[in-house]
Amino acid sequence: MGLVDKAIAWGGRNSPWIIHFNAGACNGCDIEVVDALTPRFDLERLGILQQGSPRHADVLVVTGAVTLQTRERLKEIYDQMSTPKFVVAVGTCACSGGIFDGCYCVTGGVDAVIPVDAYIPGCAVRPEAIIHAVDALLKAKLPKAAGRLKKDKKAKPDRKEDAAHDGAGNDQ
Amino acid sequence: MLLDILKILLFPGFAFLAAYAFLLEYVDRKAYARMQNRVGPPWYQPLADFFKLLGKKVIIPRNAGKRTFAALPVVSLAAVATAYVSVPVWGRAAIVGYEGDLVVVLYLLSIPTICLFLAGFSSHDVYTIMGAFRTLTQMFAYEVPLFIAFLSPAVLAGTWSITGILAFYADRPLLALVNLPAFFIALLSAQSKLERAPFDAPEAETEIVGGALVEYSGRYLAFMHASAMCELAVVTSAIAALFLPVLTGFAAADFALYLIKTLALLLLLTLLRASVARIRMDQMLNFCWMVMTPMAIIQIVVNLFLRGGLGL
Numbered sequence: 496m497g498l499v500d501k502a503i504a505w506g507g508r509n510s511p512w513i514i515h516f517n518a519g520a521c522n523g524c525d526i527e528v529v530d531a532l533t534p535r536f537d538l539e540r541l542g543i544l545q546q547g548s549p550r551h552a553d554v555l556v557v558t559g560a561v562t563l564q565t566r567e568r569l570k571e572i573y574d575q576m577s578t579p580k581f582v583v584a585v586g587t588c589a590c591s592g593g594i595f596d597g598c599y600c601v602t603g604g605v606d607a608v609i610p611v612d613a614y615i616p617g618c619a620v621r622p623e624a625i626i627h628a629v630d631a632l633l634k635a636k637l638p639k640a641a642g643r644l645k646k647d648k649k650a651k652p653d654r655k656e657d658a659a660h661d662g663a664g665n666d667q
Numbered sequence: 668m669l670l671d672i673l674k675i676l677l678f679p680g681f682a683f684l685a686a687y688a689f690l691l692e693y694v695d696r697k698a699y700a701r702m703q704n705r706v707g708p709p710w711y712q713p714l715a716d717f718f719k720l721l722g723k724k725v726i727i728p729r730n731a732g733k734r735t736f737a738a739l740p741v742v743s744l745a746a747v748a749t750a751y752v753s754v755p756v757w758g759r760a761a762i763v764g765y766e767g768d769l770v771v772v773l774y775l776l777s778i779p780t781i782c783l784f785l786a787g788f789s790s791h792d793v794y795t796i797m798g799a800f801r802t803l804t805q806m807f808a809y810e811v812p813l814f815i816a817f818l819s820p821a822v823l824a825g826t827w828s829i830t831g832i833l834a835f836y837a838d839r840p841l842l843a844l845v846n847l848p849a850f851f852i853a854l855l856s857a858q859s860k861l862e863r864a865p866f867d868a869p870e871a872e873t874e875i876v877g878g879a880l881v882e883y884s885g886r887y888l889a890f891m892h893a894s895a896m897c898e899l900a901v902v903t904s905a906i907a908a909l910f911l912p913v914l915t916g917f918a919a920a921d922f923a924l925y926l927i928k929t930l931a932l933l934l935l936l937t938l939l940r941a942s943v944a945r946i947r948m949d950q951m952l953n954f955c956w957m958v959m960t961p962m963a964i965i966q967i968v969v970n971l972f973l974r975g976g977l978g979l
Contacts, residue, residue, distance in 0.1 A: 506718025509711065537705040539696070542712055547876035548794075550726060550884040553719070577724040577884040 507553065507579065508633045510542040514552035514576075518569050518605065519595075520559025523619035524586035528556055531622035541630060549575040554629060555609075560588040560595040561602045573609045581612040583628055590614040671762065679756035679922075681748050688896040689713045694930060695899070695937050702941035713896070720889035728882050730791035739782045739789070740883075740890035746778035747897040754904045755833050756925055758918035764830035769821055772829065772905060773814055779898050780806050780860065783869075786891070787879025798878025801869035801948060805859055808955035809866070813856035815963035816849040820909050823970040829908050836912030843912050845973060849966045850910040852959050857902045858936055859951065861895065865943040866951055903932040 515528050532538050532545055546552045549572045561569060573582065584605040587593040592603040605611050613632040615624050674680055692713040700707025727736055753768040755761045761768070780802060787799025821827050823845065824835035836843045859866035862878075870878035880891055907928035914921050946954070 500722075502718045503722030506715040506720075507722060509709075509715035510719040534703055534705040537700070537707070539700060539708050539712075540706045542708060542715055547872040548881040550882055551877065551880075551888060553723070575726075577726050579723065 510544075511554050511581075511629055511633050512544045512546045512552045513554045513556050513629065514546050514549055514572070515556045516558070516569060516572060518557050518559045518565045518589065519562035519601070520586065520588060524558035524589070524617075527619050527622050528558065528585060528625060531625045536622050536626060538626060541626070543626075543629060549573075550577060552576055553580060554632070555580065555582045556585055556625075556629075557582060557589050557605045557611075558585045560592045560598075561605055561608050563600050563602060566602050566608055569605070569608055581632055582609055583613045583615065583625075583632065584611045585615050585625060585628075586620050587616050587618045590616050593618065674762045675752055680752060680762060683756070684748060684751045684897055684900060685893070688893065688900045689717075691900050691903070691929070691933055692896045695933060698934055698937045699941050702938065717889050717893065720892070721886050723885040725885035725887055726882075728790055728792065731882065732789040735785060735789040737887065739786045740887045740894065743779040743782035744890050744894040744897065746775045746782075747894050747901055750775035751897070751901045751904070753829060754901060755830055755908050756904065757922050759834060759837070759914060759921065760830045764828050766831070767827045769817065769827050769829050769832070769909075772901075773817055776860070776898065776901065776905075777806065777810065779894050782894075783879045783891075786883065787881075790879070790882035792882050794876045794881045795879050797875045798869050798871075798881070801871075801875075802862070802879055804948060805862070805866065805869055805951060808952045809856045809859040809959075812852050812955060812959035812963045813860060815960070815967055816852040816856060817905070817909060819849045819963070819967040819970045820846045822967055823974050825974065829905065833908045833912050833914070837914040840912060843910065845970065846910055846966070848962055850906070852963050852966070853906050853910065854932070854935060854939075855959060856955075857906060858939060859955070860902065861899055861936075863936065864940045865946045867945055868948050868951060871945060899933070899936075900929070903929040903936075906932055 515525070517525055530536065532543075538544075549555070553576075555573060555576060557569065573580070582605065584590050588595055589605045592598075592601060592607075595601045596603060602608060613628045615628045617624060676682065693708070693710055696712065697707040697710075727733055750772045752763045753761045753765075753772050755764070784799045784802045784806070787795035787797075787802065790796075820832055820836065820843075823842065824832045826832055826835065862869050870880070872878075875881075880888065883891055904925070907925060911928045911932075913924055913928070915924065
């Protein structure tokens with residue numbers, strides 16, 4: 496790994512910007528995510544900032560079981576994010592569907608729709624668990640991800656998929 | 668000649684501006700966090716953000732104007748860096764100082780704002796266009812008091828070069844007190860130029876997601892952020908040179924004073940950002956046109972009469 500790659504991987508580890516998506520949660524986990532961003536826990540210590548736009552974010556934090564209503568939107572938001580990107584499933588419902596699994600309007604856990612990098616079980620999860628998960632995720636995954644991006648540049652395998660979704664959100 | 672080029676490229680030119688902009692961003696965010704009773708980011712945070720964004724994939728929306736989209740961050744950063752060359756940093760004189768550079772600096776500083784507007788407009792997204800229109804509307808509101816406030820010390824000093832104005836007031840420090848109202852108007856206009864609270868309606872992340880830069884990603888976003896932070900550095904430097912003319916006569920001591928002055932100005936701007944909520948666009952327009960512009964006009968008229976009365 497060259498110096499530039501190292502610098503980029505170091506930057507990625509120390510500056511995970513998150514975007515929060517509620518896929519059908521009861522709001523319990525959402526409040527814990529917001530709690531993790533408050534002065535008491537102060538996620539900016541770890542360089543974590545909440546972003547409004549998926550294009551700016553590195554980590555998609557999803558709460559709740561994925562309902563039929565949010566399934567397409569969740570996928571669209573995931574596709575709008577630029578690589579390297581990660582997904583954290585926050586709460587038991589996001590991990591597996593929880594008590595809503597098998598419900599007529601529920602697809603299942605987040606991993607039924609998009610690939611998930613970290614699962615945080617709990618009902619509702621504690622803010623400490625969220626912070627620990629995001630931190631551990633970046634430390635474990637990022638060097639690999641930097642290599643993956645480099646390979647992408649050569650082979651460009653996800654070009655087509657990205658092109659299909661690059662205009663997503665512009666049709667309003 | 669070679670020395671001048673080195674000065675422009677390294678110190679106190681572009682390289683120093685980049686490093687100083689990172690430092691200012693850190694101080695801004697850290698002070699903001701401390702004012703909110705938080706710990707705040709570590710010192711390398713702006714650097715980490717920058718490197719991370721460099722490594723991320725750039726997505727250009729299908730509907731966006733591709734060349735405009737890619738060129739805007741560079742144009743914006745270049746304009747800000749050029750403006751910095753005419754602001755005194757090391758010692759009394761700027762690297763490139765000439766009669767009228769104050770106006771050039773002011774116009775160069777409005778290029779990043781126009782780039783921001785074009786960035787939003789060329790992204791073809793609901794949120795970015797909303798942010799772009801707000802950016803432009805806000806620009807029409809603050810630009811007038813900003814220009815008048817920056818020009819009133821020049822009117823009194825009788826010169827339109829920032830170096831000349833600094834030298835004039837350094838010799839007559841008491842006269843600088845006359846410009847106190849203009850100083851506060853300049854600070855407030857700078858706050859709205861940099862789109863920081865209470866004038867952050869154009870990027871309002873809670874209502875229009877982040878304004879004009881919503882579609883930007885990867886290194887383009889990194890350069891847009893960098894140009895915003897460099898703009899902060901240049902604006903505070905210009906205000907320090909025009910309104911805080913304390914000089915010692917030794918270049919290194921003047922440089923230390925420059926750092927103290929700009930950091931103090933930044934802390935004032937951060938304090939303002941931390942203590943107020945966002946105001947609406949119409950409130951912003953009213954404030955700029957009904958309060959700041961008349962005050963700035965009174966200031967410039969007073970300065971004109973003072974210049975005549977003192978027989979300078």
